[in-house]
Amino acid sequence: MKNLKPTEYLYAYTMGLEERSLCHLEQRALFKQESDNLLISDRKIDPSRSPFIKGRLTILFSGDSVDDIAHQVHQIKLEEQTFKVFYIKINDLPIERKIEFDDQRMIEKKVGWNITGKAKMRNPDVLFGIVPFKGRWYFGIFTESESMWLKHIKKPHEYSTALSTRLARAVVNIAVPDPVDINVIDPCCGIGTVLVEALSMGIPIIGADRNPLAVKGARENIAYFDMEGEVAVKDIAEQEGHFDVAIIDMPYNLFSPATAEEQYTIIKNARRIADRVVILTIEDMDDMIRKAGFKIIDRCAADKGLKALFSRQVVVCESMSGY
Template sequence: MELTSEPSEFIYMYASHESETELCRMELNALLGQAKPLKGRGPMLRSSRLLDPDRSPYVSMRLDVLMQGDSVEEIARQASELELGDATFKVTYVKSGDPCSYEDQRMLERRVGSSIRGKAEMKHPDVQFGLLSAEGQWMLGWCRHPERAWRLHKDKPNNYSTGLSVTTARSLVNILVPEPAGVRAADPCCGMGNVLIEALSMGIDIRGWDINPLATRGARANLKHFGYPEVVTLGDMTQVTDRFDAAVLDMPYNLCSVLSTDQRLVMLQSLRRMAKRAVIVSTEEAAESIQQAGFAILDSARVWKGSFVRNVWLCG
């Protein structure tokens, strides 16, 4: 078996804080579809979809499955057929799988590693293999870890104290645009540009508006700080006539921007004219208004920080 062999499937290991559990589920459902949960020590999803682990703030590793068997001996036999060339390697027991003592983990790693024809390198291998045991099955594959360069977006020149966190903003973008190619997106109440930055970092074509000149100035400064183009316009979302494939609306919620039911409905109707697919965020219950605006609610979640709770709806 050559090192360039195609994986048969992918196992995604993930984790989230309890305050983001619902949002994590919603995001991974959007990105991976009907992935099958895999029982083990930690949460895992089994899928045929290839997803860059850097897309999701919750994915900690992707295992590209190369071989499967009923025992570690069967995996070792298959591993002996690997052709690594001059590449160095390391075998690591995946801790999200079945519980295993430290000593047994090292023993299993040595058993499989000794069968691979190549040079072992523990510190800086060219290839890292993951050995996984779950639900009575053994698997060996490539470990793909996220680099998480997006974490640098936490250090913005401008932000609101109640603004979306980088994790939440990134997750909302993934829910809105699971497949970025060819999609035109909008954020008509973009604030300081948190969603815009995450979307642009994924290569998504997106534009933003805000009615507040302080917000648009802050958003432009944030975008420039990270080297992204100026995609923000000062303006009222109800006056936007452009059409998009998808749009996110983080509805105003600070004490100076309390919306009446009628105002909220007008904003949602404007959003409906703007895009057929939308992610809507509100600190208030808005399901009825969302449906009155012509949307169908496809999924929903809550994310909170202390007593501050955001409701999230995916609509189409």
């Protein structure tokens, strides 16, 4: 495939109704836009980073019709590589314009016949996708998401109020949309759910917790997935150094003995050690957050599910000058 220089990427999303707010916050952090199904960006990220992205289309061609695409794909010369073209079912077509199964196969054949190469339905060397979006058709190389977070659900140490791996992965993306030259800390890490997700994405992060049993569990969970990460027994008030980002899942009065004063102490120390903090809380802490010297720049509700006993808020904070 010579002389093809893709500069844009189309991301296909799926989300449950209860996850919409969280997914949109992650999208705003990663792409500065939001969508319920597809979005186009010039930013390239691994689709496996997000628990909501099903795949990434590296756009090679676009046109007003399938015929436009079929005409352009003559440029593709695969030589010895095998390929497959498939219709991406995630799109923004209204129900009355939905393309049925037989027509989807016709679209795939019409485009595939014009590509120089050997078609292969199973395990092709190159997987091409074609999809309608906002009145145009897009064609390119499709990279499927591996849903890595699913592999982290079962681990040696768990407890009922810990973040789900899906939520933890989205929170890491919200906190660290671009990990280049960023140092991150989870100073109240518990059993390390956030640490595992961050490390699995190659994001350098250290963890700490004042509970020795939690730290032991976090270390064993990290090791279980053949990862390496630093986790210390340390109260946030004792934490030294400065970090670009801190992720804090606040202790909950409903499940753990944390007074309002202790919660404020956590936030105040977070302000001391980090310029940007993502706070997860089941309580309204806006006044406390502002009092500590943060401004709230974005937020969402992150329900555990439709039958959740409580709903977490994900609050994105940045330091205010003068504090």
